[in-house]
Amino acid sequence: MTGIDDTGRKASPAPGGSDMPDWRRAMEGGLGNDADGGIQNGVIILDDDPGMRSSLCFFLRAHGYGVTDYAHPAPLFGDLAGTVPVCAIIDIHMPGTDGLLIGRRLQDMHPDLPMIFITGRADQRIRDGVSDLGAVALLEKPFSGASLIEAIREGVEAAQGALPFSIN
Secondary structure (H helix, E strand, O other): OOOOOOOOEEOOOOOOOOOOOHHHHHHOOOOOEOOOOOEOOOEEEEOOOHHHHHHHHHHHHHOOOOEEEEOOHHHHHHHOOOOOOOEEEEEOEEOOEEHHHHHHHHHHHOOOOOEEEEEOOOOHHHHHHHHHOOOOEEEEOOOOHHHHHHHHHHHHHHHHHHOOOOOO
């Protein structure tokens, strides 16, 4: 199925072997969504811009990551119950909400979740907020694919000791 459903979520399961550890399948694209569209230890993207979401999803899948993307935060928070994403990529400027507020809520749910914030315009308030949240990176659009991949890798490596499954 193509497109975004009425909950603002676009399911996009990725292939993966069941004999791999969860973290390896997530890094190699084996965990993204389950049959119901819920997150299973993949990279999550929250951005209201369909073009940006599509580009990020395509790019990350091409680099072997399982991805679940959202246009709105409400379905994201519902899907996070009982799951541990590998990383969250969050747009700062979205209609009706602020990416920093979403980041705080995600941090309350998953204190060790690596977060990468993206924005088209960063001011000092945003930089300070991202820093206060301990985010892995603040990437200003347009940003390079290499900088995104590096931020994801840094975040996953930094969170290794806090993940609920073994990385060794």
